[in-house]
Amino acid sequence: MNEEQIPVETSNESMENITAEVPAPSETETTAEVEVMPENLEDSSPQSEKSPESTPVISPEEAIAELQQKIASQQQEIVQQSEELDSYKKRYITLAAEFDNYRKRTQREQKELEHQVKRKTITELLSVVDNFERARTQLKPSSDGEMEIHKSYQSVYKSFADSLKRLGVSPMRPEGQLFDPNYHEAMLREYTNDHPEGTILEELVRGYLLGDQVLRHSMVKVAAPQENVTPAEEEATESPENNESQN
Known part of the structure:
Protein backbone atom coordinates (compact mmCIF):
# COMPACT_ATOMS: atom_id res chain seq x y z
CA MET A 1 0.00 0.00 0.00
CA ASN A 2 1.57 3.17 -1.15
CA GLU A 3 1.69 5.99 1.23
CA GLU A 4 1.44 9.33 -0.24
CA GLN A 5 3.66 12.08 1.12
CA ILE A 6 1.57 15.01 2.03
CA PRO A 7 3.52 18.17 1.61
CA VAL A 8 3.51 20.45 4.58
CA GLU A 9 3.48 23.98 3.70
CA THR A 10 4.77 26.48 6.13
CA SER A 11 4.35 30.01 5.61
CA ASN A 12 6.21 32.88 7.09
CA GLU A 13 3.22 33.77 9.08
CA SER A 14 3.14 30.39 10.82
CA MET A 15 6.90 30.62 11.78
CA GLU A 16 6.36 34.00 13.26
CA ASN A 17 3.52 32.69 15.29
CA ILE A 18 5.68 29.85 16.69
CA THR A 19 8.47 32.25 17.65
CA ALA A 20 6.04 34.52 19.34
CA GLU A 21 4.67 31.65 21.40
CA VAL A 22 8.20 30.82 22.95
CA PRO A 23 8.78 33.19 25.86
CA ALA A 24 12.14 35.14 25.87
CA PRO A 25 14.36 34.90 28.95
CA SER A 26 14.08 37.76 31.33
CA GLU A 27 17.02 40.03 32.30
CA THR A 28 16.99 38.69 35.87
CA GLU A 29 17.55 35.09 34.73
CA THR A 30 20.42 36.14 32.44
CA THR A 31 22.17 38.06 35.19
CA ALA A 32 21.84 35.14 37.60
CA GLU A 33 23.44 32.74 35.15
CA VAL A 34 26.36 35.13 34.58
CA GLU A 35 26.93 35.63 38.29
CA VAL A 36 26.96 31.92 39.04
CA MET A 37 29.86 31.11 36.69
CA PRO A 38 32.69 32.93 38.61
CA GLU A 39 31.60 31.27 41.83
CA ASN A 40 31.85 27.85 40.24
CA LEU A 41 35.30 28.66 38.87
CA GLU A 42 36.57 29.77 42.26
CA ASP A 43 35.32 26.60 43.90
CA SER A 44 37.01 24.40 41.28
CA SER A 45 40.50 26.03 41.68
CA PRO A 46 43.08 23.84 43.59
CA GLN A 47 44.06 24.67 47.17
CA SER A 48 47.73 25.02 46.16
CA GLU A 49 46.98 28.13 44.14
CA LYS A 50 45.90 30.05 47.21
CA SER A 51 48.27 32.85 48.32
CA PRO A 52 51.06 31.67 50.74
CA GLU A 53 51.20 32.74 54.33
CA SER A 54 53.13 35.95 54.84
CA THR A 55 56.72 35.60 56.40
CA PRO A 56 57.46 37.41 59.65
CA VAL A 57 59.11 40.76 59.11
CA ILE A 58 62.53 41.35 60.89
CA SER A 59 63.38 44.83 61.95
CA PRO A 60 66.61 46.44 60.66
CA GLU A 61 68.06 46.53 64.18
CA GLU A 62 67.62 42.79 64.60
CA ALA A 63 69.17 42.10 61.17
CA ILE A 64 72.19 44.29 61.97
CA ALA A 65 72.66 42.61 65.35
CA GLY A 168 148.47 15.90 51.12
CA VAL A 169 151.59 14.93 53.09
CA SER A 170 154.53 17.32 52.91
CA PRO A 171 157.90 17.12 54.75
CA MET A 172 159.11 19.93 56.98
CA ARG A 173 162.32 21.78 56.09
CA PRO A 174 163.19 23.41 59.44
CA GLU A 175 166.94 24.04 58.99
CA GLY A 176 167.71 27.71 59.51
CA GLN A 177 164.29 28.49 61.00
CA LEU A 178 163.59 29.53 64.56
CA PHE A 179 162.43 26.84 66.91
CA ASP A 180 158.62 26.58 67.17
CA PRO A 181 157.22 24.11 69.72
CA ASN A 182 154.08 23.75 67.60
CA TYR A 183 156.12 22.11 64.85
CA HIS A 184 159.47 21.12 66.34
CA GLU A 185 160.76 19.01 69.19
CA ALA A 186 164.22 19.94 70.52
CA MET A 187 166.35 16.84 71.00
CA LEU A 188 169.82 18.45 71.21
CA ARG A 189 171.34 21.88 71.86
CA GLU A 190 174.55 23.17 70.39
CA TYR A 191 176.23 26.07 72.15
CA THR A 192 177.48 28.47 69.56
CA ASN A 193 177.71 32.17 68.87
CA ASP A 194 177.57 31.70 65.10
CA HIS A 195 173.76 31.48 65.03
CA PRO A 196 171.02 33.29 66.95
CA GLU A 197 169.60 31.49 69.93
CA GLY A 198 166.82 29.07 69.01
CA THR A 199 167.96 28.60 65.42
CA ILE A 200 167.44 25.05 64.14
CA LEU A 201 170.83 23.73 63.09
CA GLU A 202 169.90 20.23 62.05
CA GLU A 203 166.86 18.02 61.59
CA LEU A 204 167.45 14.69 63.29
CA VAL A 205 164.12 13.03 62.46
CA ARG A 206 162.05 14.49 59.68
CA GLY A 207 158.67 15.96 60.52
CA TYR A 208 155.61 15.90 58.27
CA LEU A 209 152.47 17.95 57.72
CA LEU A 210 149.10 16.63 56.62
CA GLY A 211 147.60 19.65 54.95
CA ASP A 212 148.09 22.44 57.50
CA GLN A 213 148.15 20.10 60.52
CA VAL A 214 151.19 18.50 62.11
CA LEU A 215 151.38 14.81 61.31
CA ARG A 216 154.65 14.32 63.16
CA HIS A 217 156.86 16.89 64.91
CA SER A 218 160.31 17.44 63.52
CA MET A 219 163.06 16.38 65.95
CA VAL A 220 165.82 18.98 65.73
CA LYS A 221 169.04 20.34 67.17
CA VAL A 222 168.90 24.03 68.14
CA ALA A 223 171.51 26.69 68.77
CA ALA A 224 172.11 28.01 72.28
CA PRO A 225 174.33 30.89 73.46
CA GLN A 226 177.84 29.77 74.35
CA GLU A 227 178.49 32.22 77.20
CA ASN A 228 178.20 31.03 80.79
CA VAL A 229 178.38 27.38 79.74
CA THR A 230 180.37 24.95 81.85
CA PRO A 231 182.44 22.24 80.17
CA ALA A 232 180.14 19.58 81.67
CA GLU A 233 177.05 21.15 80.03
CA GLU A 234 178.84 21.46 76.70
CA GLU A 235 179.90 17.81 76.82
CA ALA A 236 176.36 16.71 77.74
CA THR A 237 174.83 18.54 74.80
CA GLU A 238 177.18 17.21 72.15
CA SER A 239 175.60 15.04 69.49
CA PRO A 240 176.25 11.31 69.32
CA GLU A 241 178.03 11.79 65.99
CA ASN A 242 180.60 14.09 67.61
CA ASN A 243 181.18 11.63 70.43
CA GLU A 244 181.78 8.82 67.96
CA SER A 245 184.21 10.93 65.91
CA GLN A 246 186.18 11.81 69.04
CA ASN A 247 186.45 8.15 69.96
Missing part, protein backbone atom coordinates in the same frame (compact mmCIF):
# COMPACT_ATOMS: atom_id res chain seq x y z
CA GLU A 66 72.55 39.16 63.74
CA LEU A 67 75.11 40.17 61.10
CA GLN A 68 77.40 41.66 63.74
CA GLN A 69 77.24 38.43 65.73
CA LYS A 70 78.18 36.39 62.65
CA ILE A 71 81.06 38.76 61.85
CA ALA A 72 82.40 38.54 65.41
CA SER A 73 82.25 34.75 65.31
CA GLN A 74 84.12 34.62 61.99
CA GLN A 75 86.74 37.09 63.23
CA GLN A 76 87.36 34.94 66.31
CA GLU A 77 87.74 31.89 64.09
CA ILE A 78 90.22 33.77 61.89
CA VAL A 79 92.27 34.73 64.96
CA GLN A 80 92.38 31.11 66.13
CA GLN A 81 93.45 29.89 62.70
CA SER A 82 96.14 32.59 62.52
CA GLU A 83 97.52 31.50 65.90
CA GLU A 84 97.57 27.87 64.77
CA LEU A 85 99.34 28.89 61.55
CA ASP A 86 101.98 30.84 63.52
CA SER A 87 102.50 27.82 65.77
CA TYR A 88 102.99 25.54 62.76
CA LYS A 89 105.44 28.03 61.21
CA LYS A 90 107.52 28.15 64.41
CA ARG A 91 107.58 24.36 64.61
CA TYR A 92 108.64 24.15 60.96
CA ILE A 93 111.45 26.68 61.48
CA THR A 94 112.64 24.81 64.57
CA LEU A 95 112.61 21.45 62.81
CA ALA A 96 114.38 22.89 59.76
CA ALA A 97 117.11 24.40 61.97
CA GLU A 98 117.55 21.16 63.92
CA PHE A 99 117.80 19.15 60.70
CA ASP A 100 120.34 21.59 59.25
CA ASN A 101 122.45 21.39 62.43
CA TYR A 102 122.22 17.60 62.36
CA ARG A 103 123.31 17.50 58.72
CA LYS A 104 126.27 19.81 59.37
CA ARG A 105 127.29 17.90 62.49
CA THR A 106 127.09 14.58 60.62
CA GLN A 107 129.20 15.91 57.76
CA ARG A 108 131.75 17.34 60.20
CA GLU A 109 131.98 14.08 62.15
CA GLN A 110 132.35 12.12 58.93
CA LYS A 111 135.20 14.37 57.77
CA GLU A 112 136.89 14.11 61.16
CA LEU A 113 136.61 10.33 61.09
CA GLU A 114 138.05 10.17 57.58
CA HIS A 115 140.87 12.49 58.64
CA GLN A 116 141.67 10.39 61.71
CA VAL A 117 141.77 7.16 59.70
CA LYS A 118 143.91 8.82 57.05
CA ARG A 119 146.23 10.32 59.66
CA LYS A 120 146.66 7.02 61.51
CA THR A 121 147.38 5.08 58.32
CA ILE A 122 149.96 7.57 57.06
CA THR A 123 151.65 7.76 60.46
CA GLU A 124 152.16 4.00 60.37
CA LEU A 125 153.78 4.33 56.94
CA LEU A 126 156.24 7.03 58.00
CA SER A 127 158.51 4.44 59.60
CA VAL A 128 158.96 2.88 56.16
CA VAL A 129 159.98 6.28 54.77
CA ASP A 130 162.46 6.69 57.65
CA ASN A 131 164.09 3.35 56.81
CA PHE A 132 164.47 4.33 53.17
CA GLU A 133 166.09 7.63 54.13
CA ARG A 134 168.49 5.98 56.58
CA ALA A 135 169.50 3.47 53.93
CA ARG A 136 170.10 6.25 51.42
CA THR A 137 172.36 8.20 53.78
CA GLN A 138 174.26 5.29 55.29
CA LEU A 139 174.75 2.88 52.41
CA LYS A 140 177.34 3.83 49.83
CA PRO A 141 177.33 1.53 46.79
CA SER A 142 180.84 0.53 45.78
CA SER A 143 180.13 -1.67 42.75
CA ASP A 144 177.89 -1.75 39.74
CA GLY A 145 175.68 -4.41 41.31
CA GLU A 146 175.25 -2.40 44.49
CA MET A 147 174.48 0.68 42.40
CA GLU A 148 171.71 -1.19 40.59
CA ILE A 149 170.23 -2.24 43.93
CA HIS A 150 170.55 1.32 45.19
CA LYS A 151 168.69 2.67 42.15
CA SER A 152 165.96 0.06 42.55
CA TYR A 153 165.02 0.88 46.12
CA GLN A 154 165.47 4.60 45.46
CA SER A 155 162.85 4.34 42.72
CA VAL A 156 160.56 2.58 45.19
CA TYR A 157 161.21 5.34 47.72
CA LYS A 158 160.43 8.04 45.15
CA SER A 159 157.17 6.34 44.18
CA PHE A 160 156.23 6.04 47.85
CA ALA A 161 157.02 9.73 48.50
CA ASP A 162 154.94 10.78 45.48
CA SER A 163 151.97 8.80 46.81
CA LEU A 164 152.24 10.58 50.17
CA LYS A 165 152.38 13.92 48.39
CA ARG A 166 149.15 13.16 46.53
CA LEU A 167 147.54 12.42 49.89
Whole structure:
Protein backbone atom coordinates (compact mmCIF):
# COMPACT_ATOMS: atom_id res chain seq x y z
CA MET A 1 0.00 0.00 0.00
CA ASN A 2 1.57 3.17 -1.15
CA GLU A 3 1.69 5.99 1.23
CA GLU A 4 1.44 9.33 -0.24
CA GLN A 5 3.66 12.08 1.12
CA ILE A 6 1.57 15.01 2.03
CA PRO A 7 3.52 18.17 1.61
CA VAL A 8 3.51 20.45 4.58
CA GLU A 9 3.48 23.98 3.70
CA THR A 10 4.77 26.48 6.13
CA SER A 11 4.35 30.01 5.61
CA ASN A 12 6.21 32.88 7.09
CA GLU A 13 3.22 33.77 9.08
CA SER A 14 3.14 30.39 10.82
CA MET A 15 6.90 30.62 11.78
CA GLU A 16 6.36 34.00 13.26
CA ASN A 17 3.52 32.69 15.29
CA ILE A 18 5.68 29.85 16.69
CA THR A 19 8.47 32.25 17.65
CA ALA A 20 6.04 34.52 19.34
CA GLU A 21 4.67 31.65 21.40
CA VAL A 22 8.20 30.82 22.95
CA PRO A 23 8.78 33.19 25.86
CA ALA A 24 12.14 35.14 25.87
CA PRO A 25 14.36 34.90 28.95
CA SER A 26 14.08 37.76 31.33
CA GLU A 27 17.02 40.03 32.30
CA THR A 28 16.99 38.69 35.87
CA GLU A 29 17.55 35.09 34.73
CA THR A 30 20.42 36.14 32.44
CA THR A 31 22.17 38.06 35.19
CA ALA A 32 21.84 35.14 37.60
CA GLU A 33 23.44 32.74 35.15
CA VAL A 34 26.36 35.13 34.58
CA GLU A 35 26.93 35.63 38.29
CA VAL A 36 26.96 31.92 39.04
CA MET A 37 29.86 31.11 36.69
CA PRO A 38 32.69 32.93 38.61
CA GLU A 39 31.60 31.27 41.83
CA ASN A 40 31.85 27.85 40.24
CA LEU A 41 35.30 28.66 38.87
CA GLU A 42 36.57 29.77 42.26
CA ASP A 43 35.32 26.60 43.90
CA SER A 44 37.01 24.40 41.28
CA SER A 45 40.50 26.03 41.68
CA PRO A 46 43.08 23.84 43.59
CA GLN A 47 44.06 24.67 47.17
CA SER A 48 47.73 25.02 46.16
CA GLU A 49 46.98 28.13 44.14
CA LYS A 50 45.90 30.05 47.21
CA SER A 51 48.27 32.85 48.32
CA PRO A 52 51.06 31.67 50.74
CA GLU A 53 51.20 32.74 54.33
CA SER A 54 53.13 35.95 54.84
CA THR A 55 56.72 35.60 56.40
CA PRO A 56 57.46 37.41 59.65
CA VAL A 57 59.11 40.76 59.11
CA ILE A 58 62.53 41.35 60.89
CA SER A 59 63.38 44.83 61.95
CA PRO A 60 66.61 46.44 60.66
CA GLU A 61 68.06 46.53 64.18
CA GLU A 62 67.62 42.79 64.60
CA ALA A 63 69.17 42.10 61.17
CA ILE A 64 72.19 44.29 61.97
CA ALA A 65 72.66 42.61 65.35
CA GLU A 66 72.55 39.16 63.74
CA LEU A 67 75.11 40.17 61.10
CA GLN A 68 77.40 41.66 63.74
CA GLN A 69 77.24 38.43 65.73
CA LYS A 70 78.18 36.39 62.65
CA ILE A 71 81.06 38.76 61.85
CA ALA A 72 82.40 38.54 65.41
CA SER A 73 82.25 34.75 65.31
CA GLN A 74 84.12 34.62 61.99
CA GLN A 75 86.74 37.09 63.23
CA GLN A 76 87.36 34.94 66.31
CA GLU A 77 87.74 31.89 64.09
CA ILE A 78 90.22 33.77 61.89
CA VAL A 79 92.27 34.73 64.96
CA GLN A 80 92.38 31.11 66.13
CA GLN A 81 93.45 29.89 62.70
CA SER A 82 96.14 32.59 62.52
CA GLU A 83 97.52 31.50 65.90
CA GLU A 84 97.57 27.87 64.77
CA LEU A 85 99.34 28.89 61.55
CA ASP A 86 101.98 30.84 63.52
CA SER A 87 102.50 27.82 65.77
CA TYR A 88 102.99 25.54 62.76
CA LYS A 89 105.44 28.03 61.21
CA LYS A 90 107.52 28.15 64.41
CA ARG A 91 107.58 24.36 64.61
CA TYR A 92 108.64 24.15 60.96
CA ILE A 93 111.45 26.68 61.48
CA THR A 94 112.64 24.81 64.57
CA LEU A 95 112.61 21.45 62.81
CA ALA A 96 114.38 22.89 59.76
CA ALA A 97 117.11 24.40 61.97
CA GLU A 98 117.55 21.16 63.92
CA PHE A 99 117.80 19.15 60.70
CA ASP A 100 120.34 21.59 59.25
CA ASN A 101 122.45 21.39 62.43
CA TYR A 102 122.22 17.60 62.36
CA ARG A 103 123.31 17.50 58.72
CA LYS A 104 126.27 19.81 59.37
CA ARG A 105 127.29 17.90 62.49
CA THR A 106 127.09 14.58 60.62
CA GLN A 107 129.20 15.91 57.76
CA ARG A 108 131.75 17.34 60.20
CA GLU A 109 131.98 14.08 62.15
CA GLN A 110 132.35 12.12 58.93
CA LYS A 111 135.20 14.37 57.77
CA GLU A 112 136.89 14.11 61.16
CA LEU A 113 136.61 10.33 61.09
CA GLU A 114 138.05 10.17 57.58
CA HIS A 115 140.87 12.49 58.64
CA GLN A 116 141.67 10.39 61.71
CA VAL A 117 141.77 7.16 59.70
CA LYS A 118 143.91 8.82 57.05
CA ARG A 119 146.23 10.32 59.66
CA LYS A 120 146.66 7.02 61.51
CA THR A 121 147.38 5.08 58.32
CA ILE A 122 149.96 7.57 57.06
CA THR A 123 151.65 7.76 60.46
CA GLU A 124 152.16 4.00 60.37
CA LEU A 125 153.78 4.33 56.94
CA LEU A 126 156.24 7.03 58.00
CA SER A 127 158.51 4.44 59.60
CA VAL A 128 158.96 2.88 56.16
CA VAL A 129 159.98 6.28 54.77
CA ASP A 130 162.46 6.69 57.65
CA ASN A 131 164.09 3.35 56.81
CA PHE A 132 164.47 4.33 53.17
CA GLU A 133 166.09 7.63 54.13
CA ARG A 134 168.49 5.98 56.58
CA ALA A 135 169.50 3.47 53.93
CA ARG A 136 170.10 6.25 51.42
CA THR A 137 172.36 8.20 53.78
CA GLN A 138 174.26 5.29 55.29
CA LEU A 139 174.75 2.88 52.41
CA LYS A 140 177.34 3.83 49.83
CA PRO A 141 177.33 1.53 46.79
CA SER A 142 180.84 0.53 45.78
CA SER A 143 180.13 -1.67 42.75
CA ASP A 144 177.89 -1.75 39.74
CA GLY A 145 175.68 -4.41 41.31
CA GLU A 146 175.25 -2.40 44.49
CA MET A 147 174.48 0.68 42.40
CA GLU A 148 171.71 -1.19 40.59
CA ILE A 149 170.23 -2.24 43.93
CA HIS A 150 170.55 1.32 45.19
CA LYS A 151 168.69 2.67 42.15
CA SER A 152 165.96 0.06 42.55
CA TYR A 153 165.02 0.88 46.12
CA GLN A 154 165.47 4.60 45.46
CA SER A 155 162.85 4.34 42.72
CA VAL A 156 160.56 2.58 45.19
CA TYR A 157 161.21 5.34 47.72
CA LYS A 158 160.43 8.04 45.15
CA SER A 159 157.17 6.34 44.18
CA PHE A 160 156.23 6.04 47.85
CA ALA A 161 157.02 9.73 48.50
CA ASP A 162 154.94 10.78 45.48
CA SER A 163 151.97 8.80 46.81
CA LEU A 164 152.24 10.58 50.17
CA LYS A 165 152.38 13.92 48.39
CA ARG A 166 149.15 13.16 46.53
CA LEU A 167 147.54 12.42 49.89
CA GLY A 168 148.47 15.90 51.12
CA VAL A 169 151.59 14.93 53.09
CA SER A 170 154.53 17.32 52.91
CA PRO A 171 157.90 17.12 54.75
CA MET A 172 159.11 19.93 56.98
CA ARG A 173 162.32 21.78 56.09
CA PRO A 174 163.19 23.41 59.44
CA GLU A 175 166.94 24.04 58.99
CA GLY A 176 167.71 27.71 59.51
CA GLN A 177 164.29 28.49 61.00
CA LEU A 178 163.59 29.53 64.56
CA PHE A 179 162.43 26.84 66.91
CA ASP A 180 158.62 26.58 67.17
CA PRO A 181 157.22 24.11 69.72
CA ASN A 182 154.08 23.75 67.60
CA TYR A 183 156.12 22.11 64.85
CA HIS A 184 159.47 21.12 66.34
CA GLU A 185 160.76 19.01 69.19
CA ALA A 186 164.22 19.94 70.52
CA MET A 187 166.35 16.84 71.00
CA LEU A 188 169.82 18.45 71.21
CA ARG A 189 171.34 21.88 71.86
CA GLU A 190 174.55 23.17 70.39
CA TYR A 191 176.23 26.07 72.15
CA THR A 192 177.48 28.47 69.56
CA ASN A 193 177.71 32.17 68.87
CA ASP A 194 177.57 31.70 65.10
CA HIS A 195 173.76 31.48 65.03
CA PRO A 196 171.02 33.29 66.95
CA GLU A 197 169.60 31.49 69.93
CA GLY A 198 166.82 29.07 69.01
CA THR A 199 167.96 28.60 65.42
CA ILE A 200 167.44 25.05 64.14
CA LEU A 201 170.83 23.73 63.09
CA GLU A 202 169.90 20.23 62.05
CA GLU A 203 166.86 18.02 61.59
CA LEU A 204 167.45 14.69 63.29
CA VAL A 205 164.12 13.03 62.46
CA ARG A 206 162.05 14.49 59.68
CA GLY A 207 158.67 15.96 60.52
CA TYR A 208 155.61 15.90 58.27
CA LEU A 209 152.47 17.95 57.72
CA LEU A 210 149.10 16.63 56.62
CA GLY A 211 147.60 19.65 54.95
CA ASP A 212 148.09 22.44 57.50
CA GLN A 213 148.15 20.10 60.52
CA VAL A 214 151.19 18.50 62.11
CA LEU A 215 151.38 14.81 61.31
CA ARG A 216 154.65 14.32 63.16
CA HIS A 217 156.86 16.89 64.91
CA SER A 218 160.31 17.44 63.52
CA MET A 219 163.06 16.38 65.95
CA VAL A 220 165.82 18.98 65.73
CA LYS A 221 169.04 20.34 67.17
CA VAL A 222 168.90 24.03 68.14
CA ALA A 223 171.51 26.69 68.77
CA ALA A 224 172.11 28.01 72.28
CA PRO A 225 174.33 30.89 73.46
CA GLN A 226 177.84 29.77 74.35
CA GLU A 227 178.49 32.22 77.20
CA ASN A 228 178.20 31.03 80.79
CA VAL A 229 178.38 27.38 79.74
CA THR A 230 180.37 24.95 81.85
CA PRO A 231 182.44 22.24 80.17
CA ALA A 232 180.14 19.58 81.67
CA GLU A 233 177.05 21.15 80.03
CA GLU A 234 178.84 21.46 76.70
CA GLU A 235 179.90 17.81 76.82
CA ALA A 236 176.36 16.71 77.74
CA THR A 237 174.83 18.54 74.80
CA GLU A 238 177.18 17.21 72.15
CA SER A 239 175.60 15.04 69.49
CA PRO A 240 176.25 11.31 69.32
CA GLU A 241 178.03 11.79 65.99
CA ASN A 242 180.60 14.09 67.61
CA ASN A 243 181.18 11.63 70.43
CA GLU A 244 181.78 8.82 67.96
CA SER A 245 184.21 10.93 65.91
CA GLN A 246 186.18 11.81 69.04
CA ASN A 247 186.45 8.15 69.96
